[in-house]
Amino acid sequence: MKNKGLVVLSGGQDSTTTALIARKECKELYGITFDYGQKHKIEIKAAVKISKLLNFKTHEIIKIPNILKSSSPLINKKNKLEKYNSSKEISRGIEPTFIPSRNILFLTIASNRAIFHSCRIIYAGVCEEDYGGYPDCRKVFIDSMENSLGLGISGSKKFIKIKTPLMKLTKKESVKIAVKKCKNMKEFNKIFKETHTCYDGIKGGCGKCHACVLRDRGFNEIGISDPIWQFRK
Ligand SMILES: [Zn+2]
Numbered sequence: 001m002k003n004k005g006l007v008v009l010s011g012g013q014d015s016t017t018t019a020l021i022a023r024k025e026c027k028e029l030y031g032i033t034f035d036y037g038q039k040h041k042i043e044i045k046a047a048v049k050i051s052k053l054l055n056f057k058t059h060e061i062i063k064i065p066n067i068l069k070s071s072s073p074l075i076n077k078k079n080k081l082e083k084y085n086s087s088k089e090i091s092r093g094i095e096p097t098f099i100p101s102r103n104i105l106f107l108t109i110a111s112n113r114a115i116f117h118s119c120r121i122i123y124a125g126v127c128e129e130d131y132g133g134y135p136d137c138r139k140v141f142i143d144s145m146e147n148s149l150g151l152g153i154s155g156s157k158k159f160i161k162i163k164t165p166l167m168k169l170t171k172k173e174s175v176k177i178a179v180k181k182c183k184n185m186k187e188f189n190k191i192f193k194e195t196h197t198c199y200d201g202i203k204g205g206c207g208k209c210h211a212c213v214l215r216d217r218g219f220n221e222i223g224i225s226d227p228i229w230q231f232r233k
Pocket residue numbers: 197198199200201202205206207208209210211212213
């Protein structure tokens with residue numbers, strides 16, 4: 001069973017990097033992507049492409065639209081997305097894009113699919129270093145969720161493992177690992193060209209939303225050109 005892993009793939013930089021790490025650790029990968037009513041479907045299309053490039057055994061798009069309600073501009077059309085000129089402008093509080101209970105729901109469904117595919121490992125690209133902002137991306141939450149899922153499924157806290165290899169990494173370190181896990185730069189560019197991170201749904205990224213600002217900073221700090229920049233207007 002150790003040779004199987006279930007990857008929660010959003011189609012973004014972090015989940016793709018996590019999938020690359022999982023590819024090294026598992027013989028078989030199963031992917032799931034959530035269609036949760038997010039305004040932009042571009043990230044779902046990205047996830048489909050990445051799952052094919054990484055030879056996932058299966059990739060399921062799980063539709064749960066209109067279940068989550070939130071003021072987050074990711075799902076609420078009335079609210080405008082915050083834009084930043086640099087990462088210095090991002091405050092340390094809860095990010096306005098945060099959707100309460102989203103990751104709790106995603107990991108719950110992921111555990112169901114993991115069991116279905118006989119996997120005991122769930123890979124999730126959550127990361128504590130994203131300027132706080134998301135309480136459900138912290139290690140303390142993931143550890144607690146892992147225990148709860150295990151207890152709820154089998155009676156044992158350790159039944160399911162949630163691997164979050166990016167948890168303590170900065171975006172710069174994350175880019176470095178992604179490069180290392182690819183066969184070469186050609187493969188890295190081919191895969192990362194398809195990733196989508198921008199909260200504004202703009203191909204190539206708007207460069208100003210929370211997700212774009214952090215992604216751009218990581219690539220700039222390590223001195224690698226992000227393959228999505230070729231699409232930026
Ligand atoms: Zn953006």
